[in-house]
Amino acid sequence: MVTPSSVVYGDATMADASPHNTYFNGLRNALDKAGVAWPSVVIDRARMRRNAVRLKALIAPGTRLRLVEKSLPVPALLEDAMQLTGTRALMVFHEPQLRQVVQWFPDSDLLMGKPMPVRAAWHFYQHLSHTAFDPARQLQWLIDTPARLQEYLELACNLGIKLRINFEIDVGLHRGGAANPAALCVMLDQLRGVPKHLEFSGLMGYDAHVGKLPALLESRNTSFSKAVDAYRSFQAVVRDEYSELVSAVCWNGAGSPTIVLHRHNSPLNEVSAGSVLLKPLEFDIDLLSDFEPAVFVSTPVLKAQDGTRLPGPGWISKLLYGRRAHRARSYFIYGGGWPAEAVSPPGLVPNKYFGLSFNQSILNGTRKYSLAVNDTVFFRPYQSEGTLLHYGPVRIFDDGCMVDEWLPFGEV
Ligand SMILES: Cc1ncc(COP(=O)(O)O)c(C=O)c1O
Incomplete structure (x- = not known):
């Protein structure tokens, strides 16, 4: 180890x-x-590649890995990581990066990792050009409140398109999203009424709080099982009361800190992780000690x-x-x-x-x-997310040499 x-x-x-x-x-x-004699970011490619192989081995059969693009915001790095982990699914958090991702990876499957202002979504459609990427099939927008859902409905009507909608759920992090199944039902009722413009694509939770509390207040096991119960209760209400919407839905969750915990009996059919491939300092936790x-x-x-x-x-x-x-x-x-x-x-x-x-x-x-x-x-x-964008080309180290330079996404 x-x-x-x-x-x-x-x-x-x-x-x-x-x-x-x-x-x-x-x-x-x-x-x-x-x-290279100025501040630079260096990626050890052999280590990153070993991490990718380790990450792939952690993903349970039947579960899809979604790589967190903001934590690896360098096209060549993402391509390498996608190939090694065998996924084309990415989670994206920034409209300028979304526009670049669809150009670089027209075959990718994208889920937004945070609810974007509707004007940012509008901007994306206005500037979508010359790509085989089809947002109607390959992009899920994340929605946290009925008000935002209404804004996205108006956007879809104005553009004459259909949007795929994934709902943010709060599984204990308390960073927003539906606070409980009843709050989720309000949005699902809204969505159910406008099938021409909005299509339900799944639920997304994030459980990074697990393991962060002092053990005396709440053990990791307790906060993880509470998060798992929350994921399940949101999913149950969708299955029971909106069964007509449930075909090929994405039950997304996890994140690098808990990816190891979601290995067995997880309620998720899709897990997200990115940082663990580079393992910056905040990811020095016992669960990730193999990375x-x-x-x-x-x-x-x-x-x-x-x-x-x-x-x-x-x-x-x-x-x-x-x-x-x-x-x-x-x-x-x-x-x-x-x-x-x-x-x-x-x-x-x-x-x-x-x-x-x-x-x-x-x-x-x-x-x-x-x-x-x-x-x-x-x-x-x-x-990694605050680091890779700010030092120009990322220097790639492998086998004792600097073997390449990878440009990060720009602000476009
Ligand atoms: C919604 C969501 N999922 C997953 C992640 C996990 O990303 P990482 O594995 O890079 O920590 C994040 C990180 O911020 C997130 O916001």
């Missing part, structure tokens, strides 16, 4: 004359060879100094930092202020008194893992 610490920090073998272990030293050498971190932010060290000196009287810095081993060195790095944690070399910490900078930020470190100017610092981002 691969544990987070053994993966991130490697086998503790430090590379010769380097503050990095063998793994990060390999990444650093590859970046140097490729001449390997595959995304990093790298940046060069611009300045390396002994000690830590704040502006102002020298005695303040002495008082705060004198004899503190983890403040023995100061580095000013290229960029910073990212939602990420420095992971290599070990022991790097931010300095809250020096303040935040997106241009040159400070890190403090120990003498044991000392960096020099032009060395590289590696971070692990907390999430």
Whole structure:
């Protein structure tokens, strides 16, 4: 089994004359060879591909995997991941990305992951051009309230089209959607009356709250079984009272944190996950311990100094930092202020008194893992969705080299 610490920090073998272990030293050498000397996102393709194979193996027979596009917003990455996991189903969260996804993947099957303002849906239809993608068959809009359903009905009438409607259900996260089966029935009654324009396509819940509460308040098992009961009660009302609408419906749910739990006896016929393929920092949970971190932010060290000196009287810095081993060195790095944690070399910490900078930020470190100017610092981002879009081409590392550059989706 691969544990987070053994993966991130490697086998503790430090590379010769380097503050990095063998793994990060390999990444650093590859970046140097490729001449990448500015903040960059690096994906370890071999790790990502192993994660994809692991994810596929977790999907129960008869269940479909839907990859969460916002967590992997890079066309080449999505294509690789779709091929390895054997799915063409994606969950999309952003209208500009939706327009790009239908161009890149005209054979995909799309479910919106959040209720979009109706004007965004209108914009999508106005700008849908030259693609084999057929929204009437391949796209489900997500609806959370009767008011939004009414707006989408008006959109469908105005455009003279039929929309596929998936209802958001609250299975315990309390982020909106139908709060209970009665609230769902209000929307299903509305929909039932306008079969020419609206077609029921399924229900979508998200149970990321499972396992997040302190165990003393509610154990993971309890919150998971409550979520499962909620999924089932919403589905039961559809089956019992709207049976004419139930043909080939999509019962979507899960998410990376609970994908392992939905392996057996799940009420879902479709599970969503994305982040686990790259395993950013927030996904270091016991359920995902078999998965390997595959995304990093790298940046060069611009300045390396002994000690830590704040502006102002020298005695303040002495008082705060004198004899503190983890403040023995100061580095000013290229960029910073990212939602990420420095992971290599070990022991790097931010300095809250020096303040935040997106241009040159400070890190403090120990003498044991000392960096020099032009060395590289590696971070692990907390999430992939906030990271992959903001550093230009994503650098693809495989077999000791940078083998490719993948452009993320743009803001179009
Ligand atoms: C509706 C929904 N489903 C699933 C996911 C899971 O995505 P990931 O696996 O990338 O955490 C998310 C993430 O935000 C979500 O909002």
